[in-house]
Amino acid sequence: MADVTDISKLVTASDVRVIDFSVFISIWCGVNIDLVCSKESNKQSSLLDTLRQCGSLLSGYNGNVNNCLYALDEDCRTTVWTYGKDGEDGILDSFQPDEQLKKKKKISYVRKRQDVYQTLGPGSRAELATVLAFGSLFTAPYKGSELYIDIHESPRDQTMQLLIEKISFLSFVPEIMSAGKEFASKTIKSPFLCAQLRLLDGQFKNHWKTTFLGLQQKIESLRHDGPLPIHIFVMTDLPQGNWTGSYLEDLSRDSDAFKLHVLREKDELVTRTAKNLAASGNEKKFVFLSESLDRMKKNCRPPYLPDMLLYIEEAVCSCASLGFVGTAGSTIAESIELMRTHGVCSSRGPTEL
Template sequence: MEAANLNRANRWKKRHTHRFSVFPQSLLTLIPTLLVLSLIFFLSYKHFVSDFLQMSRISQPLQCSSQLEALGDKFIWYAPHSGFSNQLSEFKNAILMAAILNRTLVIPPVLDHHAVALGSCPKFRVLSPKDLRLSVWNHIIELIRGRRYISMADIVDLSELVSTSAIRVIDFRVFVSMWCGMEIDCAYSEDSEKELSMFENLRQCGSLLSGNNGNWNKCLYSVDEDCRTTVWTYQKNEDGVLDSFQPDEQLKNKKNLSFVRRRQDIYKSLGPGSGAASATVLAFGSLFTAPYKGSESYIDIHDAPRDPHTEYLLKKIEFLPFVPEIMSAGKEFALETVKAPFLCAQLRLLDGQFKNHWEATFLRLKQQLESLKQTGLHPVHIFVMTDLPIGNWTRSYLGNLVRDSNAFKLFVLREEDELVKRTAKKLVAAGYGLKFGFVPEGFDGIGKHCHPPLLPDILLYIEEAVCSCASLGFVGTAGSTIAESIELMRKNAVCLFKV
């Protein structure tokens, strides 16, 4: 037995020695590569463990934030996108959804123009709600980091809706500071590594809040239905029926689509008794809708005869005015700069579909000016709001108007104008975003110990306010949501006088 064991040991020892004697040089050449691979594995593992521990720390307040639970309230947040007019339209829908579902609305900031895009609902090509929420979250963090955050409530006057308890609101910064367990408005530090760590934690927190890790029982419910599959309704008794607009066969074959659009009652699907009802936070993606081929692209709620509160809100949100500071600035420009009856021309010439339709855009303006000239009014005062820089007016119809100074006098507003800067400072000082909403007792981190914010870009809003005061009329760009917004302002007579 001992001899057999010895023979086996000798055979192993001999084979082991033989392999090294045959491949010594090959192994020597592999050593540097093996060392590099080992180092990469070690660093990757270390990074993985670090991320895991950070996620673990962040996930604790999400199950669920004790501060939020103590409020005894439920919340709704969503992912705004595209330009300001689209964001305002979504905000109105968010107010409506929050009221129907009896939830407190998390008021978002105003996002940079087209910083986040949805895609095309009619073509069934859109970002998923989860991806959209995460894109919006990341952009908001950049706004905070760049000190450019401005709340939708800083621009739109919510005083009547809040004072009458028509809606309950909370500022995004307050909500997320409670949710993530850190004061996001003060996420700055002289220590660059500490600051980077703060924003990395916020990004991870946003990933969880966006629903990327799935729903959190009684904490987060992410609504993943979008305009490709769903049209939200209310009190229509058509829950689950097919919507009238469906992808046609050509589109199905071309894009390999399998979507079916159904109409769903928002209250039955997400209200009491639903799987979403117990969640502290209900997270939507886009809330934008528009009429399309006899239907709505996403939300078809225009009346609620059996719900007086919702019926009241539907009328109120049809038009939401700008805050007094913006309206006052528009009136001041009309009275003290233009100083005469004027026409407003909103000319969108460079963005998207509009850049290829200059002739059609200018045609209505030409017709309107010819009509005014017939009245004997000279010169005709015109306030121009356009995305075409003044330096590029020379070869356009605007250049012709500038040269004909006897017949026309043109006025513009610019970001560097003193009126615009002064109004921006007033808005920052007013801080409506934090006034019109819940702030917990003892919560004083927002804006009090941070670097001062940069002045917000409010030129567009003041321009719209100026146009609301134009007594000689308004000429807007066909298809522009900005033009629609101005028409709505004029319809509601927000300017108490017409210059």
């Protein structure tokens, strides 16, 4: 994610080192990156076989590999990772599956809290390994507890405390923020409301009624109190051709009261930003990049372009001065709210509303 997330404030300190994943795979798996550009099917097939085997090894699926790789077999069902909390290592977590959940999910487990330093630090088997296969790394509240990482402060370890504070919010790189502000100032050109209505968002199917109700209430409030038309940036994966019979079609038809704006994958701003980002090499500013990988990125056709649409949409929504309506529980909505809280639209990049 170093190509889209600004991690400069993390790696300027000596406590964090990063490596681009493609570079890591090239070195770790012993893959000749030049073969990625090969048109010979036998070379491509051999490359894919090597990557599958290497990926299986890195995933920890086959367990530990001597002192090379240590694979954790704990997951979010059995473990909550903590750090530096007295008396918590090995105790039961506050959330345990009840009998109904056990029957419904056909699971049987006990959930414990483990100190990551005591379990994986000095003196542990993990210390001897070159690579730690941790699996998924995420944190999220769940029924009064926390999945899967519950590390929010470290008062006894100032180095760790400073790191936790730094990672509490990481903005997008300037190229993405500038694109979002450009769309807001040069395309929308007015104060606007942002509505996140992504059908493929994992939470939308659970909260779509509440989301649309909240949007309707917000729009009615703006319609009553403010000037018309109301500009609305719609962050959606539903093509406009499929809006027939929907609330979005009703809004788009009432052009005197509303003006809807959307971004699409093939829009010039999106493709230009992707090209700028690919050329900037943000992901390799802090790491060694092998010559063969650099050659691949220059010579492969078509050139690799990162998927930018979602990130630019989030940046646009961070600039929505009339407010934001998102889907409850959505990590995308949480990201946008965090950006808005930190005022990234007014504090970064060349364009200001």
